[in-house]
Amino acid sequence: MRIGIDLGGTKIEAIVLESDGIEVARFRVNSPKGSYSKTLDSIADLVASIDPDPNQATPVGIGIPGTVSPATGLVKNANSTWLIGHPIDRDLSERLARPVRVANDANCFAISEATDGAGMDVSVVFGVILGTGVGGGIAVNRQVITGANAIAGEWGHTPLPWMTAEEYPGAGCYCGRPGCIETFIAGPAFEAAFARTTGKEMSARDITEAAKTGDSTAEAALQRYEDQLARALTVLINIVDPDIIVLGGGLSNIERLYDNLPERIAEHAFSDKIETPVVRAVHGDSGGVRGAAWLWPDTP
Ligand SMILES: [Zn+2]
Known part of the structure; x- marks a missing residue:
């Protein structure tokens, strides 16, 4: 136990x-x-x-x-x-x-999915939380990589790659730097970008639903979001090249991400083909608490 x-x-x-x-x-x-x-x-x-x-x-x-x-x-x-x-x-x-x-x-979260979740059958798992903030964790053979400074996987506080002129330099982040990935792809950032471009205040869930019914502004917002998330994940793939990327947090419920991200990542990655599966967390909201328990993997 x-x-x-x-x-x-x-x-x-x-x-x-x-x-x-x-x-x-x-x-x-x-x-x-x-x-x-x-x-x-x-x-x-x-x-x-x-x-x-x-x-x-x-x-x-x-x-x-x-x-x-x-x-x-x-x-x-x-x-x-x-x-x-x-x-x-x-x-x-x-x-x-x-x-x-x-x-x-x-x-x-990464340990949970690596231990008995979506990444249990592979070696290197990158777990991403897309919520009110953006977190990341890297697990190798079910052990988390903590790092010399205990910041391994903190990809949300690096700049959005291949920023467009429109995106540059990006909003200020609470960490004190401009243009962090988190300021583009966290839930509140996605909703704020939609409000800026359309003048409409809508939740991420409502934007996703509107896109399903053919709303062109919602569709454009989601396409922009997918491209930003793909660019952010591409750099991670170029460096770590994980066997699987597992998404958790509120925005991981946007189903179309799983269909659209691989193709968009392939447009940016330094590889002729990208085989990395991008999948939803198996344990949903319980990933954090289960992974905390799995910090003790060998306890009887
Ligand atoms: Zn930051």
Whole structure:
């Protein structure tokens, strides 16, 4: 047994997973916003309520919206900013009196899909979360690549490749740089671009539905989105050349992406042919919490 926890900006979810990936318990609470100590309290309460055997010190894996810096041992890059600067792995291990492993939430997503999801039969998996932000994680043989600076896979904060004159230099990103991939292909960015070009405020879901009924502005917005996402993925393919790309997050529900992305990637990639499958996550919204549990793959 292992306990997985997904520490999100609005909710904290916990599950207990058996070695065969069967989920035996799940529980969620709202995230206490703005307080690190209350976040630790909530996690401790969750673990106490879901603990399969209080005498066993069942190990805990936690996915966080950020990462623990190898240089300082403290959380960095978290959009739940109250976590920044704290040694969350050490604090929780002490508090819970058991071993705790912490990883970036997109990395947990990649581990989940590599372990028993869409990438379980291949070696190198790139997991992408297309949500309110854009995250990425690289798993090789079911192990996540963390990197020397714990930023491997953070492709959302690199510039959009082959920017058009119209796109250049791109909007300012919360990370302090202009033109990040996230500022083009995250859900809010897609909706903002649609509003800018059409004067209409619509959700990503409604834009997708409108395109299905032949709305030409919605169709144009989706074609632009697919091209931007394809350009972004192409650079990743040129560098890592993963065996599969798995999409998660709200925008991964846009079905046409899976038909259209491979062809668009082929237009940009440094290869005569592109065989990389782009597929939807098998575990849906549970990828983060399952991957957190799989931070303990060898626990009985
Ligand atoms: Zn950025």
